[in-house]
Amino acid sequence: MSAESAQSPQSRGPLYKTWRFIREIVIIVAIALVLSFVIKTFFFRAYYIPSGSMEQTLQINDRIFANIMVPGPFELERGDVVVFRDDLNWLPPLQEEPNTLESTLSFVGILPAAGEQYLVKRIIGMPGDTVECCSADGKLVVNDTSITEPYIYPGNTPSDMEFKVTVPEGKIWVMGDHRAESADSRFHTDVQGGFVDIDSVQGKASTISWPASRWGVVDSHSEVFANVPDRSK
Structure with missing residues (x-):
């Protein structure tokens, strides 16, 4: 050696x-x-918030992580903030093609599929639920139970338009927290009744990852719906 x-x-x-x-x-x-x-x-995928329809819960330019195991092993619930594909064309067509970096990150699964559009809203009605606006004191009513919504943007009412819907099987009724700035289920009743397919849901918003000053969890506010009876199909 x-x-x-x-x-x-x-x-x-x-x-x-x-x-x-x-x-x-x-x-x-x-x-x-x-x-x-x-x-x-x-398990998780990053999304970008481009509008104020979910203020104050989510701000313009927030980056969030969505738990993509929901729906799936973990089921959806009223109050969950969900990301879903714009399969019903609620949004105007994209004007720009994704760049090379976005396409690459989409291909490996870090970003959503390039060229597809997504929306972020809060689930108010699950399959079988009846949702209506409004009670005598101006609150939303779910399955004959009025709810108090602390997440609504300050100064907004639960809804400026009256409606009463019963959510079909396999669908959800969604609304933005900034009710005066959210073109949600209420404004698309001409397309599938305003209901979103559960199959279109990509995940449940779980955390705000950026900017650093807004790090934290996205609250489902399950207490809001705690007394609502279950009418799921």
């Missing part, structure tokens, strides 16, 4: 130690990237 091969790692000098340190950093970063990719691809 040569003297060189018999050297211990501790005696190989600063160059070896530097290389070993760099190698360990590269391995750690690679593992972190793989874990991030797996989490974002199979």
Whole structure:
């Protein structure tokens, strides 16, 4: 055995130690990237908030992570803030094609599918629910139970238009928290009654990831619907 091969790692000098340190950093970063990719691809996905229809819960330019295991292993509930594909063409057509970076991130699953449009709203009615506006004191009524909604944008009413709907099986009734600025289910009754297909739901908004000053969870406010009787089909 040569003297060189018999050297211990501790005696190989600063160059070896530097290389070993760099190698360990590269391995750690690679593992972190793989874990991030797996989490974002199979559990969470990033979305961008372009409008004020969900203020104050979500602000313009917020970035959120949505739990894409909902619906699925975890079911939807009234009050959940959901991301859904614009399968019913509520939004005007896209004017710009996605750039190369967006297309690449979409392909690997970090961003939503490039070229598709998405909306973010709060579930007010689940299948079988009857939702109407409004009670004598101006509140929404779900299954004959009036609800108090603390998430509504300050100064807004629960709805400036009257309606009464019963949600069909496989659908949901959604509304924005900024009721005066949200073209939600109320404004699209000419298309499938204003109801959104549960199959169009991409996930449940779970956290605000950016800007850093707004880090936090997206509250479903389950207490609002705690006394609403279940009429699901």
